[in-house]
Amino acid sequence: MSLSKHEADELLDLLNDVWDHGATAERLQAIEDFVQRHGPDAGAKYLELTALNADIASSVSSARAFTSALSAIQADDDARALSADDHQPEGIRPHINRRVWHSRLIPVGASIAAAIVIAAGWFLMWRGDANQPAREIASTKTRPPLAGQLIIERPLQxxxxxxxxxxxxxxxxxxxxxxxxxxxxxxxxxxxxxxxxxxxxxxxxxxxxxxxxxxxxxxxxxxxxxxxxxxxxxxxxxxxxxxxxxxxxxxxxxxxxxxxxxxxxxxxxxxxxxxxxxxxxxxxxxxxxxxxxxxxxxxxxxxxxxxxxxxxxxxxxxxxxxLRPIEIWNTGLGQSVGSEDPRWMVVGGPPANGPYPRPAIVTAGDPVYLDNMPDASQWISVSKDHMAGPDSTYTFETRFDLTGYDLSTVRLVGLFLVDDAINSLELNGNAVPFERWQSTWDYQDFQRFRAIEFNEGFIPGENTVRVELYNSPSRPEIPHVPNPVGMRVEWQAFGCEDPSPVY
The missing domain is CATH 2.60.120.1440 (Jelly Rolls)
Incomplete structure (x- = not known):
């Protein structure tokens, strides 16, 4: 039996909740429960709606449509803000996150990716495969990973x-x-x-x-x-x-x-x-x-x-x-959001935001970040709310031990996601060359890790990596308002043991 208009509207409301506010586990579970309750017809409607949303997102991705959409959203929100601020002193505007415009559009692709994976799993569960054992079909009925985990891009290691x-x-x-x-x-x-x-x-x-x-x-x-x-x-x-x-x-x-x-x-x-x-x-x-x-x-x-x-x-x-893996810690590995990361320290920054050094804080970060993966890496920042003053720099530090390694064989590659940019990168006090990139209030690049290779400068025993992170100003209308800052790092490191005898 096909879905009634009321049921179709209910499904659309659930999807709109995901597209407007992000693909949380609770929202995805609500959609999963709806489709399981109403059967294959609900799955077909689900695919129809997500495909339509994908087409809309594709259109918005063009430069003209994107600018037009941002202008429309901004005009609408500005009108609401002015209406809500009739009793505020002239010239005072409410705090607006510098990513408020992008955060409404960027998650669309992630939600669509999650939608396609979820739907594929449901249809496999219902229709099955004549050549697949029943126990294997049943095993596909699992909660899908969150959207950010589906779209994260990592350079080949x-x-x-x-x-x-x-x-x-x-x-x-x-x-x-x-x-x-x-x-x-x-x-x-x-x-x-x-x-x-x-x-x-x-x-x-x-x-x-x-x-x-x-x-x-x-x-x-x-x-x-x-x-x-x-x-x-x-x-x-x-x-x-x-x-x-x-x-x-x-x-x-x-x-x-x-x-x-x-x-x-x-x-x-x-x-x-x-x-x-x-x-x-x-x-x-x-x-x-x-x-x-x-x-x-x-x-x-x-x-x-x-x-x-x-x-x-x-x-x-x-x-x-x-070759032997080198123990060097990814950011936030195995930690809970809000806790200190004992392997990453904030060793420098504006004096007013001290003291230094102090442990970095594992954070869920800004809504446009990719979802944290505690068993791989998570975002770290200078505070639990991941906010910092604009046009400021903070230095993060981690250490690793090369005792017993032949330094000529050591390979170290870091994968970085940063908000907003890396100003400098050092290994044992020596500059590491890399091609700088930066996210700003109107351009964010949090969908792919950037790889940086460390080819020289290793020393016996303890080695130190320092990352100077730059936090750019907020939107032009509110340049002095604090905004998100943080980074996420994953390592690939290995080398041969030193054949020299140890006395």
Missing amino acids: PVACIVGETDAIWSREYSDKTLKQGQRLQLVSGVAQLSLACGADIVLQAPCQVTLVADNRVELTEGALTAQVADWATGFVVETKGLRVTDLGARFTVAADPTGVTESHILEGSVLAEPTKIVRPNSESTLLSKGQAIRVNLPESTIDLIAAKETRLVEHLSSFRP
């Missing part, structure tokens, strides 16, 4: 380095031996050794094609590789079309051919071998130890345990110097 080559010829030249997440490598001939940031080394034997899915996971499409994993990197994964191999402290090989046959041989330690559901829907993981091996044949849907064979690729691992 370095996850591995080419550390050795023997007669290696690649399908393309890699002038930079540092490799990034998502990169697909095709070795045409020869042998190459890669060190992954997690602490695993892999030796590729041509012809071989692998994809660097993450710093602790690779996908082998074709060819053979041998992996050796450091003690701290347990959990490293090699995936093929028919098999997933998870390291439990081992040295092992994996080979895959174009016909769909995969083998894994355990040379030391143990692994968890899990055939994919394509091979056999009810197959279970198998613990394999030294001397054991597994063969998965996709065309024949067979799984066989066999005896392991040695490989000459092990010779290339004789110079095994695994």
Whole structure:
């Protein structure tokens, strides 16, 4: 049965609440409850309304329409403000956040993104898939992540380095031996050794094609590789079309051919071998130890345990110097909003706003910020209300320890979201070069992290990073009114251990 006019209006009111005030967990839950209550017809109406809103948002995004929309909103709000201020002294205007205009338009795209994901989940739950087990269909009925978590953009991070080559010829030249997440490598001939940031080394034997899915996971499409994993990197994964191999402290090989046959041989330690559901829907993981091996044949849907064979690729691992992650803290990691971040300090700023140093404060921030992710990073600021005086600067500081690392192998990349700009960036008192960007009252860039590489200036022991953050003036009509200031930082850091003896 189709929705009644009253029910359609009720759904539109729920969506308007999200579009006007943001996609909170409560508002998304209200929409989810409505669609579940009224069934597939409500889902269809939901998609229709969100698609219409997307078209409107697309039109508003053009420069002329955007300016026109802002002018209309501003005129309307100014009229309301003047009407409400009849009893105020002349020349006094109410406080207006410098982002009041943008905060009404920017969240539209985020809400639409959330809407599409939610709707996709509901339709999958209702319609199902003839080839998908019922228990897997049921598992899709979960609360979707908030909108900001869907649209956050992060530059691809370095996850591995080419550390050795023997007669290696690649399908393309890699002038930079540092490799990034998502990169697909095709070795045409020869042998190459890669060190992954997690602490695993892999030796590729041509012809071989692998994809660097993450710093602790690779996908082998074709060819053979041998992996050796450091003690701290347990959990490293090699995936093929028919098999997933998870390291439990081992040295092992994996080979895959174009016909769909995969083998894994355990040379030391143990692994968890899990055939994919394509091979056999009810197959279970198998613990394999030294001397054991597994063969998965996709065309024949067979799984066989066999005896392991040695490989000459092990010779290339004789110079095994695994990369090791460096402990450096993302902003707000694991903290609650309103609490102090003990790993980030505010060490400088306007004297009137002291004392310094003091811990930075984890904050939810301005409504136009991307949503915090406590298990990844969160916004920090100089105060709980994230407000500060205009045209001011604050210096934030964090420290990390490189004791035991070979400084020539250290790689450090920071991902930054800032309000409003980074004036300067220092490592151990030395300037770090970067391309400056800035958000202002009429232009905000909080939808994507900017990557900054630290290539030199590391010292043994404790290292210090300082970020001087600039807070720009508010809207021209109210230039002296305090406005939001803060930043959000995530790190990727790794290096080899120092081989020198310690006395």
